[in-house]
Amino acid sequence: xxxxxxxxxxxxxxxxxxxxxxxxxxxxxxxxxxxxxxxxxxxxxxxxxxxxxxxxxxxxxxxxxxxxxxxxxxxxxxxxxxxxxxxxxxxxxxxxxxxxxxxxxxxxxxxxxxxxxxxxxxxxxxxxxxxxxxxxxxxxxxxxxxxxxxxxxxxxxxxxxxxxxxxxxxxxxxxxxxxxxxxxxxxxxxxxxxxxxxxxxxxxxxxxxxxxxxxxxxxxxxxxxxxxxxxxxxxxxxxxxxxxxxxxxxxxxxxxxxxxxx
Amino acid sequence: xxxxxxxxxxxxxxxxxxxxxxxxxxxxxxxxxxxxxxxxxxxxxxxxxxxxxxxxxxxxxxxxxxxxxxxxxxxxxxxxxxxxxxxxxxxxxxxxxxxxxxxxxxxxxxxxxxxxxxxxxxxxxxxxxxxxxxxxxxxxxxxxxxxxxxxxxxxxxxxxxxxxxxxxxxxxxxxxxxxxxxxxxxxxxxxxxxxxxxxxxxxxxxxxxxxxxxxxxxxxxxxxxxxxxxxxxxxxxxxxxxxxxxx
Numbered sequence: 001x002x003x004x005x006x007x008x009x010x011x012x013x014x015x016x017x018x019x020x021x022x023x024x025x026x027x028x029x030x031x032x033x034x035x036x037x038x039x040x041x042x043x044x045x046x047x048x049x050x051x052x053x054x055x056x057x058x059x060x061x062x063x064x065x066x067x068x069x070x071x072x073x074x075x076x077x078x079x080x081x082x083x084x085x086x087x088x089x090x091x092x093x094x095x096x097x098x099x100x101x102x103x104x105x106x107x108x109x110x111x112x113x114x115x116x117x118x119x120x121x122x123x124x125x126x127x128x129x130x131x132x133x134x135x136x137x138x139x140x141x142x143x144x145x146x147x148x149x150x151x152x153x154x155x156x157x158x159x160x161x162x163x164x165x166x167x168x169x170x171x172x173x174x175x176x177x178x179x180x181x182x183x184x185x186x187x188x189x190x191x192x193x194x195x196x197x198x199x200x201x202x203x204x205x206x207x208x209x210x211x212x213x214x215x216x217x218x219x220x221x222x223x224x225x226x227x228x229x230x231x232x233x234x235x236x237x238x239x240x241x242x243x244x245x246x247x248x249x250x251x252x253x254x255x256x257x258x259x260x261x262x
Numbered sequence: 263x264x265x266x267x268x269x270x271x272x273x274x275x276x277x278x279x280x281x282x283x284x285x286x287x288x289x290x291x292x293x294x295x296x297x298x299x300x301x302x303x304x305x306x307x308x309x310x311x312x313x314x315x316x317x318x319x320x321x322x323x324x325x326x327x328x329x330x331x332x333x334x335x336x337x338x339x340x341x342x343x344x345x346x347x348x349x350x351x352x353x354x355x356x357x358x359x360x361x362x363x364x365x366x367x368x369x370x371x372x373x374x375x376x377x378x379x380x381x382x383x384x385x386x387x388x389x390x391x392x393x394x395x396x397x398x399x400x401x402x403x404x405x406x407x408x409x410x411x412x413x414x415x416x417x418x419x420x421x422x423x424x425x426x427x428x429x430x431x432x433x434x435x436x437x438x439x440x441x442x443x444x445x446x447x448x449x450x451x452x453x454x455x456x457x458x459x460x461x462x463x464x465x466x467x468x469x470x471x472x473x474x475x476x477x478x479x480x481x482x483x484x485x486x487x488x489x490x491x492x493x494x495x496x497x498x499x500x501x502x503x504x505x506x507x508x509x
Contacts, residue, residue, distance in 0.1 A: 007364065018396075098369075255332065
């Protein structure tokens with residue numbers, strides 16, 4: 001499966017390299033957008049020392065972990081939310097006649113290697129934050145766990161967004177708000193948002209488990225919203241539940257695919 | 263090889279239910295060459311898509327090579343070759359050769375078998391001149407031959423073709439017909455093809471099935487088809503009569 005994915009991704013890379021100018025532009029734009037996100041955080045801290053009780057390094061740590069999980073998914077599976085184009089054009093048919101799960105083929109479809117630039121940037125921010133924070137190393141084991149959890153959660157959200165498009169072929173933007181919208185939320189400590197919103201993204205969509213809950217543990221802090229301590233460790237379970245739901249939704253979507261005329 | 267039992271597929275279009283295919287039953291034994299005819303919108307493509315598992319039937323059952331296509335789609339894919347005349351399954355920006363190489367991996371064809379198979383297909387479909395050309399630059403006839411080769415690289419038992427000769431000139435048509443005939447005769451590949459070109463039917467198909475409004479209206483040999491309207495002399499006239507309901 002993984003081999004097949006990378007084979008397809010490599011094929012698209014070669015296809016993309018056929019258009020060199022656009023390849024280079026994409027790389028530059030990708031890095032510029034990531035840099036803007038970091039700049040926004042730095043601008044906030046140029047005017048204040050703490051954001052909802054979090055220091056600059058702590059915010060960068062939260063940003064770095066969410067950003068790493070997100071950019072990995074954005075690089076490798078974000079094409080799932082473009083499935084409505086394939087549904088409308090009827091080109092999904094060609095994925096379905098091959099002996100490889102459609103999910104893998106669509107995730108790898110039009111793979112753009114230039115997005116890896118943003119993953120590198122997320123790693124750099126996270127490395128800086130970890131180095132500057134002077135973390136308690138007995139708690140650092142949570143960092144890889146939360147990154148993997150985050151990747152699973154975002155990948156599941158993208159799968160849900162894709163599955164939703166079998167029903168809402170004409171509204172891919174609705175699905176986008178799931179993925180890109182939620183990532184925007186995760187860039188800052190959730191304590192800057194209203195309590196009801198945070199409840200929603202903790203219990204309904206388990207976004208708080210991408211970086212917020214496990215991040216509080218790593219930083220050795222209590223939740224300003226007062227959630228109990230065991231919730232810091234629920235991330236993997238929440239990710240698993242979401243992934244199973246997403247897989248079921250995807251299968252339903254494929255089963256209800258209607259194809260196009262002729 | 264192919265078995266349909268009262269298979270049906272309906273679609274909801276703005277609150278009304280449209281039956282693209284209804285109560286369709288037929289079976290195709292191994293090694294047969296079947297032409298699947300019908301006017302536009304009769305349900306040909308819907309049937310084909312149910313055979314390869316793209317569409318899930320809303321009623322009845324479909325079995326291909328002993329499998330339920332919609333549930334075992336990826337397993338079935340190894341045993342079936344599919345060609346859509348209206349749309350390519352090749353990678354648009356890649357040279358034909360690279361598409362084939364990718365298909366080799368997707369279908370897990372070992373290198374030796376693949377090479378022998380590709381040499382054979384390159385020869386019989388005359389692909390040599392454009393193996394290194396990106397698919398987007400191929401002419402329709404070349405692309406179609408490329409698509410055929412792609413569908414046959416994994417040596418499937420069943421070949422399903424949806425309008426494989428659409429838009430092709432006489433020479434391209436003739437070469438594709440000759441190739442399909444050879445595949446069927448020499449390898450025993452079961453072939454089911456839809457077409458609007460009655461020349462395909464006359465030259466290739468030992469058995470003809472006709473579908474209209476989602477139902478099977480004729481199933482038999484060419485001679486039997488001609489006998490349904492003894493006063494007509496050409497296959498065009500006979501088929502026109504059947505399509506228009508005996509007018």
